[in-house]
Amino acid sequence: MKSFITLKEINELLEQGKIESSEVFNFFRQRAVDYNSSINALIEIFPEHLKSSAYKKGHLNGIPGVLKDNICYADHITSAGSAMLSSYKAPYHATVTERILQQGGCILGRANMDEFAMGSSGEFSAYGPAKNPWDLKRSPGGSSSGSAAAVAAGIVPWALGSETGGSVRQPAASCGLVGLYPTYGLFSRYGVIAFASSLDQVGPLTRTVYDNAYIASILSGHDPKDSTSLPEPRRVYYKKLEEKMPEKIVIGIPEECLEMEGIHPEVRKAFTDAIADLERVGAEIRYLHLDNLKYGISVYFIISRAEAASNLARFDGSLYGSRIENSPSIHEMYAKTRQEKFGAEVKRRILMGNYVLSAEHRSTFFDKACYMRRMIRAEFEAAFKEVSCILTPTTATLPFTLGKECNDPLAMYLNDYFSVPSNIAGLPALAVPAGFSKDKLPIGIQFIGPRLSEELLYKVAYAYEQHTQYYQETPHGF
Amino acid sequence: MNLTQEDIARIASLSSLSLSQKEKDESFIFLTTIFSYIEQIREVDIQDGHATLGTNLNVFREDRKTRTDTDVITKNAPHFEEGYFLLPRVL
Numbered sequence A: 001m002k003s004f005i006t007l008k009e010i011n012e013l014l015e016q017g018k019i020e021s022s023e024v025f026n027f028f029r030q031r032a033v034d035y036n037s038s039i040n041a042l043i044e045i046f047p048e049h050l051k052s053s054a055y056k057k058g059h060l061n062g063i064p065g066v067l068k069d070n071i072c073y074a075d076h077i078t079s080a081g082s083a084m085l086s087s088y089k090a091p092y093h094a095t096v097t098e099r100i101l102q103q104g105g106c107i108l109g110r111a112n113m114d115e116f117a118m119g120s121s122g123e124f125s126a127y128g129p130a131k132n133p134w135d136l137k138r139s140p141g142g143s144s145s146g147s148a149a150a151v152a153a154g155i156v157p158w159a160l161g162s163e164t165g166g167s168v169r170q171p172a173a174s175c176g177l178v179g180l181y182p183t184y185g186l187f188s189r190y191g192v193i194a195f196a197s198s199l200d201q202v203g204p205l206t207r208t209v210y211d212n213a214y215i216a217s218i219l220s221g222h223d224p225k226d227s228t229s230l231p232e233p234r235r236v237y238y239k240k241l242e243e244k245m246p247e248k249i250v251i252g253i254p255e256e257c258l259e260m261e262g263i264h265p266e267v268r269k270a271f272t273d274a275i276a277d278l279e280r281v282g283a284e285i286r287y288l289h290l291d292n293l294k295y296g297i298s299v300y301f302i303i304s305r306a307e308a309a310s311n312l313a314r315f316d317g318s319l320y321g322s323r324i325e326n327s328p329s330i331h332e333m334y335a336k337t338r339q340e341k342f343g344a345e346v347k348r349r350i351l352m353g354n355y356v357l358s359a360e361h362r363s364t365f366f367d368k369a370c371y372m373r374r375m376i377r378a379e380f381e382a383a384f385k386e387v388s389c390i391l392t393p394t395t396a397t398l399p400f401t402l403g404k405e406c407n408d409p410l411a412m413y414l415n416d417y418f419s420v421p422s423n424i425a426g427l428p429a430l431a432v433p434a435g436f437s438k439d440k441l442p443i444g445i446q447f448i449g450p451r452l453s454e455e456l457l458y459k460v461a462y463a464y465e466q467h468t469q470y471y472q473e474t475p476h477g478f
Numbered sequence B: 001m002n003l004t005q006e007d008i009a010r011i012a013s014l015s016s017l018s019l020s021q022k023e024k025d026e027s028f029i030f031l032t033t034i035f036s037y038i039e040q041i042r043e044v045d046i047q048d049g050h051a052t053l054g055t056n057l058n059v060f061r062e063d064r065k066t067r068t069d070t071d072v073i074t075k076n077a078p079h080f081e082e083g084y085f086l087l088p089r090v091l
Helices: A007-015 A021-039 A095-102 A145-152 A169-175 A209-219 A255-259 A265-280 A291-314 A330-341 A344-357 A363-383 A409-414 A420-425 A454-468 B005-014 B021-043
Strands: A042-045 A064-068 A106-111 A158-163 A178-181 A201-206 A250-254 A284-288 A389-393 A429-436 A442-448
Touching: A007 A021, A007 A209, A021 A042, A021 A064, A021 A106, A021 A145, A042 A145, A064 A145, A095 A106, A095 A209, A106 A145, A145 A158, A145 A169, A145 A201, A158 A209, A169 A178, A169 A201, A169 A429, A169 A442, A178 A209, A178 A454, A201 A209, A209 A429, A209 A454, A250 A255, A250 A265, A255 A265, A255 A291, A265 A284, A265 A389, A265 A429, A265 A442, A265 A454, A291 A344, A291 A363, A291 A420, A291 B021, A344 A363, A344 B005, A344 B021, A363 A420, A363 B021, A389 A454, A409 B021, A420 A442, A429 A454, A442 A454, B005 B021
Parallel strands: A064 A106, A064 A158, A250 A284, A250 A389
Antiparallel strands: A042 A106, A158 A201, A178 A201, A178 A429, A389 A442, A429 A442
C-alpha cells in the first residue's frame, strides 16, 4: 500500500479483494510507530493487534483512524489532554465512537490536544505539543492538534476532532486538510468531554473532501442520548459529489475578509486565487458585507469562557479524575487539586468565565454577548437569502511557530477571527486546502453555509478540490 | 471596565483555584489585555428585535435505569469504599 492513500482508495482495494483489513490496520499501525515520535500526534498508540476475522464489515471495513482525546472510547483512557484526567478510563463509548465501531472502524490511538480543547496551537497539552508534519518547528494548529498532525503525516486516513471555536478547521488549514464544523446538533456530543456546550461539536479531519463526507455520513443522525442532537435522519453526503460545480451556486465574499488588518499577505493571495478558481469552475461570486464579523471574537470569548467555567466545575477531585491528598477540608482539596492539575490556560479561562458570570458583570458581558450572538446569526441568515454559501480564509495567518504566539494571547485568539462566527451562529463550515505559502506551508479557505447545508458545502468544496488538487501534495519525510 | 488585582483574587477563590502570586499577576495582565479588546461590545446597541430570534425547547427522556454496572464508574473514583465515595471533612 502506498503512503498517504485515501480512505476512498483503501475501500476500493478492499472491495476488489486486493488487500485485507488486517494488512490495512498493520500498515497504519506501523506508520504510527515509525512516525509518531517525530510529531507527538498520538498520546497513546493502542496495543491491540486484531486478527483478520475480528474486523467488522461496514463502511470502514477495519480502516483505522484516531480519536481526539476528549472523545470517550470505553475502557481506554480519555484524558482531554489534561493531567486532571490522566488515568480516567471512559466507562462507555461516545455515540460518535459507537457509530465508527459499528461501521467496522478501528481506533488506532488517542490524539494529542490542547488541554480540555482550550488552545489554538496544541501547546497547552499536558503531554507536550504536537508538531506540524509540513514543518516540525510549526504548530499543527489546535486544539485538535494531534488529530490533524496524524492525518497530515499519513499515520491514519481519518481522525475525529472537536470544535468549540475553530478547533477542527484551524488545524485543517494549518496541516493542508479538510475539516468540518457541522450544523450545531448534527453529530451527537454524548461522551465528548464538554468545554462550552452551546458551541461544542465533533468534526472529521481527512485529506480529501470525499473522505470527509464519508466520515460525516457515518456520524450523522439523531441521538436520543444527547438532548441537543437534532431530530434529523442519517444523511449520505459522499454519493452525489461531482467534479462539476452545481448549477446556480452563488458564493458570497465578505469584503471584511479582504480588508482585515493583520491578514497575512500570502493568505490573502491564496484567498483571492480561490475566488478566481471558483468563478472559473462555474460559481457566481457576489461581494457582500458582514458588519458583525468583527464582534465574533469578543462574543466567543465571553460565551465560551462562561460555559467553560461552569462545565469544568465538576473536576474537583471528588468523584473521578486526579486528587491531591492530605487536605484538612474538602474545600482545600478542591482548590489544591484544581490548582495543581489544571494547566495555565484552562485556569485563565475559568477565571474569565466566572468573572463575566458574576453578579456585577453578568449583564455587561454575558447577557450582551448572548444578545449579540443572535444578532450575528440574524446577519448570516439575511446573507443566505442572497447567496448559497460564504467563503472566507480559514485563518488569518500561516501556521504558528511553536513557542512564539502562545505567549501572545490576542495574536493567538485573533487567528480564530474567521472561524468563530460560524460556531456562534451554529452554522456548518467546511475548511479545505487552498494552496501553500512560498515556504510550503498549507493555507486554507472555508465555505460557511445555512443550517443543515452540509450536502451543498461538500458539493461545492469537491468541485473546487477536483479543480485545484492541492491534496496531491504531501509533506516530506513521511 | 477596570479589572483589579482584588478581582482576580476573589474570582480565583470562587473558582476553587489556589493560585500562586505569580499566577495571579500573570492572569491579571492576560485578562486585562482580553478585556480591553472586548470593550468593543459596548458600541453595540441592544435592540429588542434580536432577543426573540431562535427558540429553545425542552427535550425529555424516560427516567429509568439503563445500566447497573456501577463498578465501571466507581473504578475511576480517587477513593471508593463499601458503596461510598470518600472525601475530606466538609465541616
